[in-house]
Amino acid sequence: MTDLVGYFSAFLTTFAFVPQALHSWKTRDLSGVSLPMYSLFSLGVFGWLIYGIMIMSWPIIVANSITFMLACVVLYLKITHKD
Template sequence: MTTADLVGYLSAFLTTLAFVPQALHSWKTRDLSGVSLPMYSLFSLGVAGWLVYGLMIGSWPIILANSITLILACVVLYLKLKH
């Protein structure tokens, strides 16, 4: 594994992990007032696109990272739509 690969995997881990505290915060507080609906709509669609891209090129890091992010982003989107 090259240094660039390592930086890539670390970045993928961080940008995926980031949505855990947001989803937990939204779930616990049900405070979605500052969260933008267009953001989570566009973002969920984009992450679904990344997942399709990962499946098309057969890249497991892209498939895994975006599957987890898609679930977490959809939790926030669902709570935003509900509240």
């Protein structure tokens, strides 16, 4: 039951980033995206991923792997496309 709660919460928080990543990819409009915030957020998600690996928690590993990839897409677009 604990993992089920973890997976459900991971699904919600991870896929909350899909609309931002898709919007950024399609429009290349990242004027509303803060580079410092996304940089810190991505670093924090990476830390959660490492933590999940260390304690072998699959909900944490899966959620933060996907979230890290999505955040990196937005970060990459923010850095390479000038507002």
